[in-house]
Amino acid sequence: MTAAAGSRGAGRERLVVIGGDAAGMSAASQARRLRGPDELEIVAFERGHFTSYSACGIPYWVGGHVQERDRLIARTPEQHRARAIDLRMRTEVTEIDVDRQRVRARDVDSGAESWTSYDRLVIATGARPVRPEMPGVDAPGVHGVQTLDDGQALLDTLARTSGRRAVVVGGGYIGVEMAEALINHDHEVTVVDRADEPMSTLDPDMGRLVRTAMEGLGITMAGGTAVTKVLTGDDGRVRAVATEHAEYPADVVVLGIGVRPETSLARAAGLPLGAHGGLLTDRAMRVRGYENIWAGGDCVEVLDLVSGQERHIALGTHANKHGQVIGTNVGGGYATFPGVVGTAVSKVCDLEIARTGLREKDARRVGLRFETVTVESTSRAGYYPGASPMTVKMLAERRTGRLLGVQIVGREGAAKRVDIAAVALTAGMTVEQMTALDLGYAPPFSPVWDPVLVAARKATAKVRASMS
Template identity: 35%
Template sequence: MTDSTTAASPTLVVVGGVAGGASAVTRARRMNEHATIIMFEKDEHVSFANCGLPYHVGGEIAERESLFVARPALFADRFNIDVRTRHEVVDIDRSRREVTVLNHTTGEHFRQAYDKLILAPGAAPIVPPLAGISASNVFSVRNVTDTDRINAFMTRAQPGRAVVVGAGYIGLEMMEQLHSRGVAVTLVELQPQVLPLMDPELAHMLEEEIAAHDIDLRLGDGISALVSAEGLATGVVLGSGETIDTDMVILGIGVRPSVQLAEQAGLSLGDSGGIHVNAHGQTDDPDIYAVGDACEYTFGPTGKQMRVALAGPANRAGRLAGEHAVTGSSAPVPRAWGTAIVRVFGLAAGMVGLTMSMARRSGLDARCCVVRANHHVGYYPGAQPVTLKLVYEAGTGRILGAQAVGREGIDKRIDVIATAMHFGATVHDLTALDLAYAPSFGAAKDPVHMAGFVAANDLAGTAVIMPIDSDLDGYQVLDVRSRDEVSGSALYGAPHAINIPLHELRERIAELDSAQPTVVSCASGARSYVATRILMQRGFNTVYNLSGGTLLRAHAISSISAGYSGPRPAPAPIPAPPVTGRRGD
């Protein structure tokens, strides 16, 4: 029986390939065998693994051919799709439903009619307008041609030094891969931390890993000029005035959505600068869709429209827009949650949703907790610590985001929380998850469970969290670590802390003033939780558990003295128990 929606034979034109465009045309064909489908790609390659480009430079992906997901011949033979590379759509005539196309090989312009049009132009690397920026040894990393240029230069010139500008995902990956090829790397980042999207205390863990690999890390300093000679960049001038000698420069500053074609056609842009679309990827013109890095998505934690320049959302949106364009119906494009992960030498850093910094900027009444637990049980060999930060809404317990750093198991924890967020979970739901457990894989109480327990306790008033970077002046501070631990690493910003090891607390509790607001700390937050419960049941009315403990506070406040002047968020009042009565462990 033939599906009635396939009886029509529309002409679908798709502008751009890679993730969004390639997903759109293949889904369109699977849903409508009778449509005429044409894809124009201005570059040489239509479908490649752009996320794998840095790893080809470093040699982890040895074969260049492995980068190609699909070539034009596969689109033609398997899907009956007309793919034309080196063809750039330069104009859209909405009234006539035609596009003007430039054939870069012949220089010819021609017109192509469409019934439906999908824009998937992607985003272009940000290249600052500096003198010398066009030198032949200054590179961006956007496509296979870029990696070909980088590899050819490195083979020819054998560079010993490189400056990587930008410490986002691409910058960190290129830093790692150049280092693996024996290049001395200087990493320059305008913001005061690497991976600026992440909260600073977790980013600092990455910075320590970077320093341990002898990378020259320059934070809080941008580039102001390039020094060049004979067509080559020989130095990078920082905003601070220092010049760093180099043999090559990699730009990883970020990307800018390619929206010029949409703007020329009179299509609306959203507040974040991407093409505005509805739930099915349609622009102001219902016959024109937009997917990928050039458009906006509904961001799950806030419900607002914003750009999310990641491959996952682009693939999913492209698939659904392709279906809708040739059948007139499809599921709506799902919300994007910003789930991402990056490897930095031996560490992995993953995140989903909002960081605490982003939640505050969004005006949400957010709280957070940090747990540090092994990725599998400690008695099984090879256990590695996972540092997991959970952000949640104060009133409802709705999960707003998570970040994790560690050497093993980071993707698993972030994926579990991302899945929970997709279904609108609260921190209480995390405590109830039935996760796989065997000694070599995890623990009966997984780090995800532990984060849920701590957050639920915080909301219930069972053990209220004090933010890790808080000013501890004016609080009675109790450090329940052992004497050896305290002598080896004092609690930053709390010279007045009273050290009573946890196993001695009940017999020495009279040394504390129950009338004073008290902050309890240990190495990670686990023993301090137990101590918090003891104090709260022994007449101490205002008690806080220092989230993440001494270990994370060292990352949160990387430079501290008696005159501490860092961030000083006020502790939140102890909340009332939730209406549901559900409590943490």
């Protein structure tokens, strides 16, 4: 092992960044914009082969909507280095020494290790996919889809495997998006999920709409059952997945069970973690109790503006915002990340799925009393060609009428309507206030009353009735 790396010029600080994707490199890039190389040295470590790429785009690359892998890469290592960022690829940080302000890193290929000191540290270690401990889970033909390397490995398997049976384990965002990708490869797709309905980020009644639509697309849905093992053939490759009650033949298996914060380094260093295992930060994204350590991206917990509690939400939108905030603060400016309302959208073929705010069980967990309404409407004026159905569910706090959450399932034009609710939630609006929103209208774009506002009207009436 070599000694702590590098001498610094007089008055020059060193920023060390752990993680070369959205949060980490956004922080490094923003800090560099504000402080030049003579003032701030930036060293970044990335254990993989790629930097600054869209993990959210991997299902669409695998499914053929995006033709080239490199289209998902926003900035290459060479581009970062051209901006005076010392980016060290295929280098994994294995220890954070908080007391001596240094990190230990290992070259993934050679195994060589060295210490690098820091004045300021950014932890952007991301999240790790949930990989259940079960027999056969590491067999050839079983894939996760967290990184570009994962996506390439899956494409290679699809190219060389003659069978056309695929099983997706997990019915969340990753699961439904990968189901579409595999359909695009002409596979027979089965989705196995321990929840009764897919998309557990929705309430079960809305998840049921998703299941019905997916079955209409030819996807076999096996809900309310957990995979217990992966079965292999004589060649050692996957041949099926098994639950307690059934077996589902498979030539390829994709794990889409979700992710957890990758905070093993932080835990070992004694940094504060929340109930979900993510790092805890203040609004400036500074790790609580540590003046010179920041954290952002999928490894942190964030404030839910609706419930007032900390949540773990792994989304690239948040990670990039965290990085901007961190880089601004490291660079001598001031910025904060106030929190989230939990907005997310997804699709499977032509089915669009959206949610923001709280589900029913979320509201109950934090002790809120609420009313719910569900409305059926269309994306355009009913008489205009191409109008497609959508279902909108809305939660409002009883008596106050404060909007608590919205879920939408429909076809073209459905998902992005959730942004109306996301803005209303952030502003703390009531459902009655929402009914007066001056939204754009023309028959090709919406009915006279937008579906979200129809739900707000019905929710207003129900809240008023609860007060009588």
